[in-house]
Amino acid sequence: MKKILLALAALILLAFSYYFFSDEDAADSQRAREEIISYETEVDGPDECSSYEAYDAEFGVCYFECASEQECEEMQNDIDDELATWADEAEGDSEPIHEDPEADIEAVASYAVTAGEKIALVSGNDATEYQTVWDEIATLSPNATSDAYIETYEVYDDSDSDTLAFVDDPDQNGKWRIAINLAGRRESTLREQKATLIHELAHIITLNTSQVSSNYVSCSTYELDEGCANQNSYLQAFYGTYWNGVQPPAEFVESTFVTEYAASDPVEDLAETFTFFVLEKDRENLGTTVKDQKIKLLYDYPDLVQVRKEMRNTLSRDVIRARKLGK
Ligand SMILES: [Zn+2]
Known part of the structure; x- marks a missing residue:
């Protein structure tokens, strides 16, 4: 255990020194190093570790570290392939992510989200499963997004609702309020569960007050329920390039939209495109179709590229663990 922590500390130190002193070549080799996956997850026993992980009895954690840079690289390629498969499976999806805040269903629990991505029960009953799903959301969500914009976490459990x-x-x-219907979630695959969360977080990332102004009389930019898209917002760039003059819903064309749901309107198109931006392999693997151009547009924003990187780190762990857990 100590060895891993030491290795981790050394890696962080190395990352810092490269960050401050590197030229471009060094930065490239550092990029490869940063992709070394090294983490630990608290578990109840060794059975919960995946075949890629070792168990540390003293701390009750499964951990993963690469024996060599080559092993790490193979591992990373493996995970990249798997995430790309998730995107492939979702491609052209005709099954919409139903999102209806007006749906006539009752929340079984409502939590206030406080600083540091903590939750406190406000109404309903607490349950381990609710906390587990929140942990999953919090791990996937950029801390700054959760802290600045998420106020409520709500849980539904209604199998009659879509x-x-x-x-x-x-x-x-x-x-914002983020709401999850556990009944629907339990029937979803891991890929569907993760894609849904990425999609919902994409809405908060692209529609929050740094992106959209609610204080307005009329919009000179794209107008949506939340207000006017700011001139320099992701949504305005996306709308201006791909939706100007198009009356939503657009006709679904396979080469233009990542899924059928994306053709609903610019807001859903952006959230669906963002999901593929996270799951698909790097920019150089993208093609020339309009839907690939849309994903490339998101690479123009360093802050979104950073969010992508962090989300992929989290998803990597999920992929590794799911293999053992058979989900
Ligand atoms: Zn949506």
Whole structure:
């Protein structure tokens, strides 16, 4: 255990020194190093570790480290392939992510989200499963996004509803609610569960008050329920390039939209495209279709590239663990 922590500390130190002193070549080799996966997850026993992980009895954790840079690289390629498969499976998907805040269903629990991605029960009953799903959301969500914009986490458990998840800003105060219907989630594959969460978080990342102004009389930019897209927002760039003059819903064309749901309107197109941006392999693997151009547009934003990287780190761990857990 100590060895891993030491190795990790050394890696962080190395990362810092490269960050401050590197030229471009060094930065390239550093990029490869940063992709070394090294993490630990608290578990109840060794059975919960995947075949890629070792168990540390003292701390009760499964951990993963590469024996060599080559092993890490192979591992990373493996994970990249798997995430790309998720995108392939979702491609052209005709099954919409139902998102209906007006759906006539009752929340079984509602939590206030506080600083540091903590939750406190406000109404309903607590359950381990609710906490587990929140942990999953919090791990996937950039900390800055959760802290600045997420105010409520709501849990539904209604198998009659086709609502899977939704986000909204019910008080129009710039603070969002994220809601999950566990009944729908339990029937979803791991890939569907993750894609749904990425999609919902994409809404919060692209529609929050740094992106959209709710204080307006009329919009000179794209107008949506939340207000006017800011001139320099992701949504305005996306709308201006791909939706100008198109009346939503657009006709679904396979080469233009990543899924059928993406053709609904610019907001859904952006959230679906963002999901593929996270799951698909790097920019150089993208083609020349309009839907690939849309993904490339997101690479123009360093902050989104950073979010992509962090989300992929989290998903890597999920992929590794799912292999053992058979999900
Ligand atoms: Zn959506």
